[in-house]
Amino acid sequence: MQTTDVETLNDIINILEEKGNMVYGFAYVGDIVPDKFRHLPYAITIGIPLSPPIVNNIIAGPNQAYYDEYLSVNDRLDLITEQLKTQIAERGYLAYAIPSSKRTDFVNISGEFPHKAAAVRGGLGWIGKSSLLITRKYGPRIRLSTVLTDFRLQVNDVLEKNYCGKCKKCVDECPASAIVGNHWSEGLPRESLINVQSCDVWKINNYPQFNGHVCGICVAACPHGSNKQYNI
Numbered sequence: 625m626q627t628t629d630v631e632t633l634n635d636i637i638n639i640l641e642e643k644g645n646m647v648y649g650f651a652y653v654g655d656i657v658p659d660k661f662r663h664l665p666y667a668i669t670i671g672i673p674l675s676p677p678i679v680n681n682i683i684a685g686p687n688q689a690y691y692d693e694y695l696s697v698n699d700r701l702d703l704i705t706e707q708l709k710t711q712i713a714e715r716g717y718l719a720y721a722i723p724s725s726k727r728t729d730f731v732n733i734s735g736e737f738p739h740k741a742a743a744v745r746g747g748l749g750w751i752g753k754s755s756l757l758i759t760r761k762y763g764p765r766i767r768l769s770t771v772l773t774d775f776r777l778q779v780n781d782v783l784e785k786n787y788c789g790k791c792k793k794c795v796d797e798c799p800a801s802a803i804v805g806n807h808w809s810e811g812l813p814r815e816s817l818i819n820v821q822s823c824d825v826w827k828i829n830n831y832p833q834f835n836g837h838v839c840g841i842c843v844a845a846c847p848h849g850s851n852k853q854y855n856i
């Protein structure tokens with residue numbers, strides 16, 4: 625039976641709402657996706673918060689609990705985006721789930737598409753001086769994932785304000801001195817915010833027990849989301 629666009633949208637929202645403690649946003653990204661995704665101009669971004677006490681404990685560096693949480697939340701995100709992709713495909717639309725944490729460009733240290741770009745377009749927050757997405761509810765204590773689709777979503781409004789202000793805690797606390805300290809604006813080269821090579825080398829050299837995947841000090845240092853004990 626042919627379904628209407630409203631039914632397809634309701635299917636998507638139902639999947640997202642039943643997951644509980646998370647945030648999501650819908651965005652048009654047709655002008656910022658790589659060429660290979662131009663046929664998928666809409667994005668569903670979902671964000672799952674990390675456990676507050678676990679993040680509080682990594683102010684001096686990551687530990688096993690944080691790495692386990694990081695991997696676990698990534699797995700949950702990937703399950704949800706696969707579910708969304710399948711649901712959208714069953715309705716006759718194209719969809720592609722971008723993994724929550726998968727490096728595809730090892731030279732430029734990036735994935736297929738930055739989740740945070742779609743997250744900002746979808747109104748979930750702003751890009752902080754740390755180059756992380758900062759949400760009003762969870763700050764940067766969140767992991768993200770994205771589904772790109774050709775299903776025409778009703779997009780969210782972009783959050784106009786950047787709440788970093790004069791804060792530079794992430795700049796001061798970064799052990800690799802990787803964070804430049806500039807305010808983000810769309811189109812600003814990533815290098816103007818962060819030296820990703822310095823960040824990467826720091827993680828590889830100092831946290832090999834976590835495969836150089838995590839540090840998290842700039843996540844823990846950010847005042848946004850740090851005083852909230854939201855339910856996980």
Ligand code: SF4
Pocket residue numbers: 797798799800801802803818822823824826827838839840841842843
């Ligand atoms: S993850 Fe660590 S090394 Fe990288 S920018 Fe954040 S604080 Fe610096």
Ligand code: SF4
Pocket residue numbers: 752753754755758787788789790791792793794795845846847848
């Ligand atoms: S620590 Fe301060 S400057 Fe850095 S992202 Fe958070 S609010 Fe912005």
